[in-house]
Amino acid sequence: MAHILVVEDEQPINDLITMNLKLVGHTYSKAYTGSEVAGMLEKERADLVLLDVMLPGLDGFGVMQQIAPLQIPVILITARNALSDRIRGFELGADDYIIKPFEILELLARINVVLRRNEQAGAVFICGEVEVRFPERQVRVDQLPVDLTAREFELLEVLIRNRNIALSREKLLELAWGYDFAGDTRTVDVHIRQLRKKLGWEERIKTVFKLGYRLEVQV
Amino acid sequence: MKFWHKILLAVLVLFIAALDVSVVMVMKKSWQLNMDSESKRAASEQLLITNNIYENLDSIQARGVSLDPALLVSVAKSYGQYYRKQGIELELRENGLLLYPVQDGGSSGQEEVRAAQEEHIMTLAMPFPAPYEHLELAYKRDISGLYAQQEELNRFFVMINWIVGPLLLVLLYLLIRQLTKPLKLLSETTKTIAEGDYSNRVKLNSRDEFGELAFNFNKMAAVIEQRMSDLAGMAEDRQRMVDNLAHELRTPLTSMQGFAELLTSANIGQEDQIKAGQYILSETMRLKNLAFKLLDLSVLRHQPLLLAEVDVATLFETAAQTERQRITDNGLLLHLDSSIPAVWGDADLLASFLVNLIENAILASQPGSTIRLLAYPQDGEGVLEVQDSGSGMTEEQRRRAFEPFYRADPSRSRAYGNAGLGLSLCRQIAEAHQARVELQSVPGQGTSIRIFLQLPNNCPPTL
Numbered sequence: 001m002a003h004i005l006v007v008e009d010e011q012p013i014n015d016l017i018t019m020n021l022k023l024v025g026h027t028y029s030k031a032y033t034g035s036e037v038a039g040m041l042e043k044e045r046a047d048l049v050l051l052d053v054m055l056p057g058l059d060g061f062g063v064m065q066q067i068a069p070l071q072i073p074v075i076l077i078t079a080r081n082a083l084s085d086r087i088r089g090f091e092l093g094a095d096d097y098i099i100k101p102f103e104i105l106e107l108l109a110r111i112n113v114v115l116r117r118n119e120q121a122g123a124v125f126i127c128g129e130v131e132v133r134f135p136e137r138q139v140r141v142d143q144l145p146v147d148l149t150a151r152e153f154e155l156l157e158v159l160i161r162n163r164n165i166a167l168s169r170e171k172l173l174e175l176a177w178g179y180d181f182a183g184d185t186r187t188v189d190v191h192i193r194q195l196r197k198k199l200g201w202e203e204r205i206k207t208v209f210k211l212g213y214r215l216e217v218q219v
Numbered sequence: 220m221k222f223w224h225k226i227l228l229a230v231l232v233l234f235i236a237a238l239d240v241s242v243v244m245v246m247k248k249s250w251q252l253n254m255d256s257e258s259k260r261a262a263s264e265q266l267l268i269t270n271n272i273y274e275n276l277d278s279i280q281a282r283g284v285s286l287d288p289a290l291l292v293s294v295a296k297s298y299g300q301y302y303r304k305q306g307i308e309l310e311l312r313e314n315g316l317l318l319y320p321v322q323d324g325g326s327s328g329q330e331e332v333r334a335a336q337e338e339h340i341m342t343l344a345m346p347f348p349a350p351y352e353h354l355e356l357a358y359k360r361d362i363s364g365l366y367a368q369q370e371e372l373n374r375f376f377v378m379i380n381w382i383v384g385p386l387l388l389v390l391l392y393l394l395i396r397q398l399t400k401p402l403k404l405l406s407e408t409t410k411t412i413a414e415g416d417y418s419n420r421v422k423l424n425s426r427d428e429f430g431e432l433a434f435n436f437n438k439m440a441a442v443i444e445q446r447m448s449d450l451a452g453m454a455e456d457r458q459r460m461v462d463n464l465a466h467e468l469r470t471p472l473t474s475m476q477g478f479a480e481l482l483t484s485a486n487i488g489q490e491d492q493i494k495a496g497q498y499i500l501s502e503t504m505r506l507k508n509l510a511f512k513l514l515d516l517s518v519l520r521h522q523p524l525l526l527a528e529v530d531v532a533t534l535f536e537t538a539a540q541t542e543r544q545r546i547t548d549n550g551l552l553l554h555l556d557s558s559i560p561a562v563w564g565d566a567d568l569l570a571s572f573l574v575n576l577i578e579n580a581i582l583a584s585q586p587g588s589t590i591r592l593l594a595y596p597q598d599g600e601g602v603l604e605v606q607d608s609g610s611g612m613t614e615e616q617r618r619r620a621f622e623p624f625y626r627a628d629p630s631r632s633r634a635y636g637n638a639g640l641g642l643s644l645c646r647q648i649a650e651a652h653q654a655r656v657e658l659q660s661v662p663g664q665g666t667s668i669r670i671f672l673q674l675p676n677n678c679p680p681t682l
Contacts, residue, residue, distance in 0.1 A: 012474035101473035166484035
């Protein structure tokens with residue numbers, strides 16, 4: 001889908017982010033210091049940079065100044081939620097700002113928002129016989145168009161964008177229906193059943209015991 | 220009403236009142252004196268005239284001429300005409316009947332003028348001595364000049380009042396403005412200080428009370444400024460500490476939460492599952508260490524120590540044992556050198572002190588260099604010293620080195636250190652021993668840290 005550069009000096013957090021990026025189908029590169037970022041981006045273009053602010057050598061703000069001419073979207077990751085830091089980040093052109101500790105789903109959602117804003121979110125998703133075209137909101141199975149309701153398509157998009165990650169029914173409601181939807185979690189079950197039937201994805205969309213649903217795709 | 224308004228009004232009113240009262244009194248006295256001298260003069264003149272007329276009459280009688288009224292009138296007339304030139308009117312009465320001047324109907328206009336001036340005419344009447352008791356001479360003198368003079372003086376006095384009043388007002392205004400200038404200056408400065416500009420001072424160099432006030436005020440402002448900057452510095456230190464603590468807590472929490480989420484909800488292979496589990500474990504250990512260090516700090520602060528004789532060689536061996544693996548892993552050498560057998564202290568805490576310092580030294584040192592553990596006596600105290608020839612500290616780093624959570628590395632990277640509690644723990648340990656800690660460091664040449672402890676042959680410090 002997109003190629004993302006993760007700049008984070010804490011090995012565990014760097015691994016955590018990249019493992020999740022791999023799960024939802026992004027490719028990535030890792031950097032552990034600020035000074036190596038510019039060189040890496042020159043060699044290999046990235047669609048997005050996830051940038052820690054406190055880095056050894058050159059800090060996140062310095063990196064932003066260095067890579068500003070490349071016009072690559074940046075999401076800052078930091079443990080400090082001082083307003084002045086946030087303002088400084090946005091002034092330097094950050095697209096978003098996420099504070100540790102964060103939930104992985106939140107990070108992925110923000111990544112998708114930024115990528116979509118920059119039209120890199122991945123226009124087409126193909127898995128087996130199913131082909132999903134996001135710009136046209138079209139779904140084809142075996143080259144034949146399938147009719148999905150608007151809500152079913154939203155749900156499908158959420159599942160695809162967070163594939164390989166289990167999503168609770170509440171989370172799905174929040175992501176596909178919106179925060180203020182006052183519906184029953186059984187609404188989700190009904191729509192999932194519809195999706196499975198229409199796409200032939202009885203096996204792909206797994207019910208995770210006690211948790212929710214997960215779209216499983218080979219990485 | 221402002222202070223200088225009050226002073227101005229009070230001085231003006233008091234001054235004019237005093238001036239007026241004294242001038243009025245002086246005028247009254249002068250009037251009285253003038254009147255006295257005038258009446259004395261009148262009395263003596265009258266006496267003179269009376270005597271002259273008396274002698275005249277005597278001589279006339281001696282010549283045997285009888286004193287009929289016509290003669291009397293003519294005598295009186297001759298005197299009267301002479302004295303009229305001097306502004307003196309004479310009247311001669313015989314048994315109460317006016318003989319001179321002769322009444323005539325045509326002089327009524329003159330009478331009126333005379334009546335109008337009546338009050339300003341001084342009249343003295345006295346009978347002649349015997350044998351002319353039936354004659355009476357009245358002496359009339361016009362003293363309107365005196366009145367006019369008094370009138371003139373009054374007018375002049377009013378005029379002076381009109382001139383002096385405004386003049387005084389202007390002069391007083393200028394004087395009081397000048398005198399109360401320091402007050403205004405003080406008030407303006409206080410206002411700017413009240414608005415938060417603590418660096419402002421009263422620029423006043425006088426030796427009077429205002430100068431003293433300004434001097435003391437400036438002293439106060441300096442103290443306040445110092446306090447405010449101390450407070451600001453403390454707030455900054457605290458904020459930095461909280462920021463650093465937040466980083467130390469948030470970083471491992473992020474990993475723990477993320478990997479736990481990954482394990483419970485993601486479709487990942489076994490290898491990744493193991494990796495996630497290991498990370499959760501290592502980050503939990505990291506949080507645990509942080510929690511224990513914080514606990515140690517708090518316990519040290521609240522618990523009294525039991526000091527005993529600590530064998531230095533054993534102490535060094537314990538510390539070296541704990542860190543030996545890490546020292547060899549980093550390609551370093553550890554050199555122990557002790558010239559004192561024992562010190563007073565708590566063996567566990569002193570070992571922890573040394574271990575913390577050795578860990579710092581390992582992080583600062585390049586492979587191949589040596590870390591020295593030294594113990595020697597100095598000025599009756601036992602010194603334990605940890606010396607490295609590593610990267611050293613700048614002055615700013617030296618100053619803040621003992622601050623909790625302070626890390627010389629602004630990224631607080633795990634690769635080059637821990638939470639930044641080591642040196643604050645060391646300082647707490649030293650404080651619990653009532654011992655001094657000295658830090659010496661030169662950038663690029665290395666760092667040495669010493670603790671000055673009591674030697675066993677000295678009296679143990681009472682804690």
